[in-house]
Amino acid sequence: MIRVVGVLLAVAFYIYCIIDVLRTPKQNARTLPKFVWLIIVIVIPLVGGAFWLLLGRPWPVGGLSGKKRGPQAPDDDPRFLRKLDDEAWVDKMRKRREQKP
Helix, strand or coil: CCCHHHHHHHHHHHHHHHHHHCCCCHHHHHCCCCCHHHHHHHHCCHHHHHHHHHHHCCCCCCCCCCCCCCCHHHHHHHHHHHHHHHHHHHHHHHHHHHHHC
């Protein structure tokens, strides 16, 4: 039973690494060209996959922590919020001017 689980995990890791190499844009592969990484991952299944993840795969956008820099959504962006406030203020002043005559 343990051998079966080990083999299934190894096959899943092998397939994951092949798909990850194929889905990575050519210009983002590190240290070696993408086709070389694909050959390494296919020819040396587990070790090649580990090398790919450590040496060839591009780093996450925010580094190893995985945190992305900058606003994630419009309501996280202070410039966007300031623009909304300015637009609301302009609309309020326009309505006030229209009511005065």
